[in-house]
Amino acid sequence: MTAVDPAAVAPGLDAPDLPPRRSRVWAKLRRNPAAIAGGGIVLFFAAVAVLAPVLPVPGPAEADWSAVRAAPSAAHPLGTDELGRDVLARMVWGAQASLLAGVVSVAIALLLGVPLGVLAGYRRGWIDAVISRFTEALLAAPFLILAIAFAAFLGPSLTNAMIAIGLSAMPLFVRLARGQTMAVMTEDYVESARAIGVGHLATVGRYVLPNIVPPLLVQATLTIATAIIAEASLSFLGLGQQPPAPSWGSMLNVAKNYLEVAPWMALWPGIAIFLVVLGFNLLGDGLRDALDPRDL
Amino acid sequence: MLAFLARRVLVAIPTVVLISMLVFGLQHLLPGDPILVMAGEERDPEVIALLREKYRMDDPIPVQYLAWIGNALTGDLGTSLRTQQPVLELIGEKLPVTLQLALMALVVAVCIGIPAGVISAYRKGTWVDWLANLVALSGLSVPNFWLGIMLILLVSVRLGWLPASGYAPFSDDPLRSIQVMAMPAVVLGTGLAATLMRHTRSAMLGVLRADYVRTARAKGLSERRVVIRHALRNALVPVVTVTTILFGELLAGAVLTEQIFTIPGFGKLVVDAVFNRDYAVVQGIVLCTGVAFVAMNILSDALYRVLNPRMGEVA
Numbered sequence: 001m002t003a004v005d006p007a008a009v010a011p012g013l014d015a016p017d018l019p020p021r022r023s024r025v026w027a028k029l030r031r032n033p034a035a036i037a038g039g040g041i042v043l044f045f046a047a048v049a050v051l052a053p054v055l056p057v058p059g060p061a062e063a064d065w066s067a068v069r070a071a072p073s074a075a076h077p078l079g080t081d082e083l084g085r086d087v088l089a090r091m092v093w094g095a096q097a098s099l100l101a102g103v104v105s106v107a108i109a110l111l112l113g114v115p116l117g118v119l120a121g122y123r124r125g126w127i128d129a130v131i132s133r134f135t136e137a138l139l140a141a142p143f144l145i146l147a148i149a150f151a152a153f154l155g156p157s158l159t160n161a162m163i164a165i166g167l168s169a170m171p172l173f174v175r176l177a178r179g180q181t182m183a184v185m186t187e188d189y190v191e192s193a194r195a196i197g198v199g200h201l202a203t204v205g206r207y208v209l210p211n212i213v214p215p216l217l218v219q220a221t222l223t224i225a226t227a228i229i230a231e232a233s234l235s236f237l238g239l240g241q242q243p244p245a246p247s248w249g250s251m252l253n254v255a256k257n258y259l260e261v262a263p264w265m266a267l268w269p270g271i272a273i274f275l276v277v278l279g280f281n282l283l284g285d286g287l288r289d290a291l292d293p294r295d296l
Numbered sequence: 297m298l299a300f301l302a303r304r305v306l307v308a309i310p311t312v313v314l315i316s317m318l319v320f321g322l323q324h325l326l327p328g329d330p331i332l333v334m335a336g337e338e339r340d341p342e343v344i345a346l347l348r349e350k351y352r353m354d355d356p357i358p359v360q361y362l363a364w365i366g367n368a369l370t371g372d373l374g375t376s377l378r379t380q381q382p383v384l385e386l387i388g389e390k391l392p393v394t395l396q397l398a399l400m401a402l403v404v405a406v407c408i409g410i411p412a413g414v415i416s417a418y419r420k421g422t423w424v425d426w427l428a429n430l431v432a433l434s435g436l437s438v439p440n441f442w443l444g445i446m447l448i449l450l451v452s453v454r455l456g457w458l459p460a461s462g463y464a465p466f467s468d469d470p471l472r473s474i475q476v477m478a479m480p481a482v483v484l485g486t487g488l489a490a491t492l493m494r495h496t497r498s499a500m501l502g503v504l505r506a507d508y509v510r511t512a513r514a515k516g517l518s519e520r521r522v523v524i525r526h527a528l529r530n531a532l533v534p535v536v537t538v539t540t541i542l543f544g545e546l547l548a549g550a551v552l553t554e555q556i557f558t559i560p561g562f563g564k565l566v567v568d569a570v571f572n573r574d575y576a577v578v579q580g581i582v583l584c585t586g587v588a589f590v591a592m593n594i595l596s597d598a599l600y601r602v603l604n605p606r607m608g609e610v611a
Contacts, residue, residue, distance in 0.1 A: 137314030140593075141586040142548030145566065149582045152570040153325040229439050233552055236441050237567055252442060256556065259449050266449065270442030278437035285433070 028290040035286020041279030045272075049095040058086045060093035060246045069262040079264040082254060090246040091268055097247035098276065101162050101231035101240070102224040108166025109173050110220060116170075117177025118204060118212070122185065131174065138171040147230055151239040158231075158247070161240035165230045169223050176219050180212035187211075214291040218284055225280035232273050248273050300601065304594045315586035316368065319579050320361050368583065374576030376569070383580035386565060394561035396466055397484060397553065398546040400477050402539070404485030405492050410535065412489070413496025414528060417504060428493065435490030440549060444483040444556040451479060461558035480557045484549050488542055495538050499531035506530075533603045540596035544589045 029035050048055070058064075064076075064084040072079045078087040120131040138146070150164035184190060190207050198206070234240035235249025243250060248269040255265035331347050348354065352363040367373070373383035416428035452460035458479050466473040503509060504527050512526045513519075551563035558564070562581065569577035 133310045133314055136311045137318055137586070140311060140315050140589040141318075141582055142545055142589065144548045144551060145582060145585050148551065148566060148570060149319075149322055149578055150325070152578050153322045153575070225437065232439055233441065236552065237555065237570075239570065252445065256445050256448075259445065260453050263449050263453075266442070266445050270439065270446065273442060274434070274438050277439070278434060281433055281437050 025290045029286055032286045032289060034282045035290070038279045038282025038284075038286060041275055042283055045095050045276045045279070046099060048092055049099045052092050052096055055092055057089040057092050060090050061085065061244045062089070069258060069265070071262075072264055078268050079262065081251070081265050082258055082262070087251075087265060087268055090251060091248070091272055094246040094248045094251060094269065095272070095276075097158060097235075097241050097245070098228050098231060098249075098273065101158065101165065101247075102228040102280070105162045105165035105169060105227045105231070106220050106223050108163065109169035109223065110216070112166070113170040113173025114177045114212075114216065117174040117179075118181045118208060120174070121178040121181025122200070122204060122208065124182075128178070132178070135171040135174045135178075138168070139175070143168050143226070144230060144233060147234060148237070148239065151234055156239045156242060158235075158241045158245070161231055161234045164234070165227050168230070169227060172219060172223060173216065176215060177212060180215055181208055184208050184211045218288045218291060221280055221284035221287055225277045225284065228273065228277055228280070297598070297601065301594070301598060304597055308590045308594060311590055312587055315590070316365050316583060317361065319583045319586070320364050322579060322582070323575060324357075373580035373583065376577050377574050378569075378572045378577075383577050386577060387562065387580060387584055390560065390562045390565045393463065393465075393559060394547060394550045394554070394563060396473070397477055397480055397550055397559060397561060398543060400474070400481035401484035401488065401546055401549075402543060404481050405488035406539070408485070409489035409492025410496050410532075413493040413535075414500055414523065414531075416493065417497045417500030418523060420501060428497075432490040432493045435486050435493075438486065440483050440487055441552040441556055443486060444480070444553060447479050447483060448556070463559050463561075477559075480553045480559060483556075484546060484553045487549065488546060491542060492535065492539065495535050496531065499534050500527060503527045503531040533600065536603060537596045537600045540592055540599055544585070544592045547585060547588070 029039075062085060064070075064080060064086070066084070067076060067080045068084040069082055070076055070080045070084070076086050076088065078091065080086055081090065116131050116135075120128040141149075146168040147161075147164045150167055151161050154160040154164060184207065187207075190203060193203055193207055231240055231247070232249030232252070235247045236253045238250075238253060241247035241250050243254075251269040252266060255262070255269070258265055331344060331351065331353050352360045355363070371384050373387075375382055376386055379386065412428050412432070416425045419425050448460045451457050459476055462476050464472040464476050504523075506527075509522060509527050512522045517526075547562065550561060551566060553559070554561045554563035555567055566578060566581045568574075569581070
């Protein structure tokens, strides 16, 4: 049987005088100054991370032995650390680790969580029961404890920290994708598609996935914020990025030993984590408001 | 209520079994022979053989799991390789320290989060609301270990008001204990205060529009009485249940706080265990936290029914 697109069967359902949904979301997002500020902060840090190799800063491991724990000056605007390395340079290179950890771990959580959640919500029955119980078990352990446990058993490294955070964040996406899929499955257009013989994969690809993307996008943005804090926490504990490679969390781990003599070592990495996490939170909140179907 | 609790406990059993499987499975993530890795520097063949026998490592994995869970059910979560103490005993020793910290953090969070949420909802759309929201979002965005470091720098190093680290048991010297724990409690309570503020604000916004609040105003009651007696009392129902669940989060947050302030609690135990490759302790802690989380969820559901009797009618 040939699959028929229900949208083609009933053309003109979209009100012709309304701009496309994407434009309406963008217009709403633009009117939200907090979301724009959040997006700006995220873009700034992303640009710093990407442009790190061409920015006029020393290498992250380049040590100036004549300026160990030197206070901020013209030569070292944010001071130097216990080995005479430029704090600004390490912050710039550290942005790569933090943003990479945030994005990659959420990508891992999405890649594992969304298929499982869609499968559970689409097939229901025993598959749903097994996946749901598994998700509840993972959600039962606190995020950080679970990430520490995974990182401990996998071994300390940035890659393993990202895997640990991704695995710990996965159940959030399983639950969200499952709930959204179940909601979409009750819509008339999906029932129509199924009734005219559209296959399972085509139904999921054409009707389910496009409709569950907005809430997943919001959750992903907010989870990147959580993942960045988690990576910083693991690196702070020594379970993430390993020295001498820089990361904001590991910089704080060292800085806490020199609070009295070099407080600047602790100040800047913390401010950077705070700002980038605030940026993702503001952007996520803004996206949630802009994508709220009640207002579109 | 008893029937409800029994039903919830029954539903929670598969979750607890899966948590135990997950915790058991962790040791198979270790590269190489888990027993050799778990034994650490211990290379005595007799000890290795004993460990291998204890964990039934020569048996198939399902048999190993059954042996492990059988031991766990009798309270035997293994022995710490470092201290040679039973894991459960170690957790029992450290837990009261963390519970004191978590309770003090909860007090801080409730004292800040709930009034801020009420004021923010009452002044919705004003600069007060905007400021409260910004502060709450900042509270959620600030890494609490950095906040701890900054507070140590300011309060202990610069001003010398409070000690930067240490611990005094509450039973020995309550005043000193509270003094030492004050700064860690503020650090740990900040994130929770922000979450509570957002929940309280959202619940209050719903309640302030309710008919009974309008009626209370129409009766001529003072605004203070309307907000506190009529609105807040009802808005607190979801907040109380959320707080119960978030209490578990506090235990997790304590990991970093205890590390910064050198508090010998549950969190420091897990980090030390990770670095000492004391895997039985790590497994024991994850298992206990998971089971405690499930218990907190059941408690939260039960509290919701107690505070909101209409739930019983629906069920």
